[in-house]
Structure formats: structure tokens, C-alpha cells
Amino acid sequence: MVSVERVSFQTDGHEADERLVREYVLPAMDRLESVDGCRGVRFSRFGRDPRYDRSEIVLGIYGDYEAVIERERSRWDELVADGLAGSWSREGPPFPDQPESVRAVQRQAYLFGSHAARTVYDLFDDPPALVDEVTDDAGRRYGMWTALHVLTNNLGYGPEGEVDAYELLLRDRLVALTEIRDHEFVRSRIDDLRSELDDLETTVDELESAGGFDYYDGPE
Known part of the structure; x- marks a missing residue:
């Protein structure tokens, strides 16, 4: 089973999510996936939930996530310093209680959904x-x-x-x-x-x- 770690970036809402996705997440995907041992990177947006006054973007890093985090953490600190994120933190693996077969399918689905979303951003300014x-x-x-x-x-x-x-x-x-x-x-x-x-x-x-x-x- 491929190991995975989530990294959460807190933001101030939909517009901040959009900026973080466009200015950091999408450009970073190829770079992160090029790290030796990385088995894929996906992202999830949570800014549409009205129950909370803040939102977050969550990166899912598969494979040797420690190598990715070590290489990228200084950039994440810069995101906070530059105001693109309020903070970042490690959140552990998703779906820890799910069977391995479910987690394997979820990995494929989330990776595909993230890369498909990047394609939409590349193709259209205003989908x-x-x-x-x-x-x-x-x-x-x-x-x-x-x-x-x-x-x-x-x-x-x-x-x-x-x-x-x-x-x-x-x-x-x-x-x-x-x-x-x-x-x-x-x-x-x-x-x-x-x-x-x-x-x-x-x-x-x-x-x-x-x-x-x-x-x-x-x-x-």
C-alpha cells in the first residue's frame, strides 16, 4: 500500500483558495511529483463549507512524503510569510479506517481529479x-x-x-x-x-x- 500524508494550508475563503491554487498548488505539482520516491500529489478544496469562517487547501502526498516535505517546507513557510496561507500543518493520512482496497481506489480517483482540474485551469480562464x-x-x-x-x-x-x-x-x-x-x-x-x-x-x-x-x- 502506498503511504500518504496530508498537508493543510489554512486560508480566508474562496478567493484566497483560488489564489493559492493558481499561484502555488498547480505550478508545484510537477515539481513535487519529480521528487525521488514521490508517487503522486493531489489537492482538495474546502472553501465552500459555510459552517467555518476559514477554509483550507489540503495537499495529499503519496510515497516518500517525508522527502517532499523536507524539500518544500521552506516554500510553505514563505507562503505564510507572503500571506497566501494563514498557516500550514501536517494532518496525517486520509481514510485511515478504510480497507486498503478502498484507499487504493481513492488514491487513483483523487490523483485523477486533481490532474483533471489542473487541465481545466490550463485550458480556460473562466470555465x-x-x-x-x-x-x-x-x-x-x-x-x-x-x-x-x-x-x-x-x-x-x-x-x-x-x-x-x-x-x-x-x-x-x-x-x-x-x-x-x-x-x-x-x-x-x-x-x-x-x-x-x-x-x-x-x-x-x-x-x-x-x-x-x-x-x-x-x-x-
Whole structure:
């Protein structure tokens, strides 16, 4: 099992998170991963949690994290001195009570998510919202959610597995929102989802009656 250590950088909120990510975290990833023995670096943002008046960026360092920390700690001290972070501290490994198989999958997912996020920063100065106000003629709203489908499709995952993943993700985020917001907010969103599912079932019935629709015509 690959060992891991988390390093937390406290900040003053979303704008400070954004600055730290752009000015330090993203440029540092390749340098940190080039340290002999490092098996990957990922980062997580926590600035969207309204329960706290401060936020944090957490680096996850896999492999020989002691070598990475020894090489980088003076830069972290400079981040604090320059005001990009309020402080930094070591936080130990994530998910210590999880089975090794779960931690192995989480490592892959977090590393991929971090590097994919860096690609978005590299490509776009102002990426669209997850669900944007842009709509088609049928009123369907678009946004970065479309990229989630394109990504899973281009990695070779099938639509059934994609639906299973979104079901798990939806449940995970709604449970988290019971703490980040409140239980009544989540109950309201569940009611909204029930209504959306009823509408979806109606759409399926209509498509069946119409004999389907032109989803993909196949290669010529």
C-alpha cells in the first residue's frame, strides 16, 4: 500500500483558495511529483463549507512524503510569510479506517481529479458553471456537467455504469449537504428529484410510444 500524508494550508475563503491554487498548488505539482520516491500529489478544496469562517487547501502526498516535505517546507513557510496561507500543518493520512482496497481506489480517483482540474485551469480562464444558464431549443441547460459525461465516455465506461456512478455521487452529496446546509434543504431537494424522476418516466413512455429517437446513427 502506498503511504500518504496530508498537508493543510489554512486560508480566508474562496478567493484566497483560488489564489493559492493558481499561484502555488498547480505550478508545484510537477515539481513535487519529480521528487525521488514521490508517487503522486493531489489537492482538495474546502472553501465552500459555510459552517467555518476559514477554509483550507489540503495537499495529499503519496510515497516518500517525508522527502517532499523536507524539500518544500521552506516554500510553505514563505507562503505564510507572503500571506497566501494563514498557516500550514501536517494532518496525517486520509481514510485511515478504510480497507486498503478502498484507499487504493481513492488514491487513483483523487490523483485523477486533481490532474483533471489542473487541465481545466490550463485550458480556460473562466470555465462555465456546472449547470449554466445556456439552453437549447428544448430548454435543456448545459454546463460543465457535460464534460463529466464526455470524460466517462472517452475513458470507455458504459452508460449503465455512468448512471450507477451518478446515483452514488448524488447520494453522497445529498448526505454531505445535511451538514453543509441542513436536513430540510436536503428533503426539499429530494422532493425536487422525485418530481424530476416522474417527468423522466413520462419522457420514457413518450419515447416508447414514438418508437424511440435518433440517439446515434452509427458509423457510415
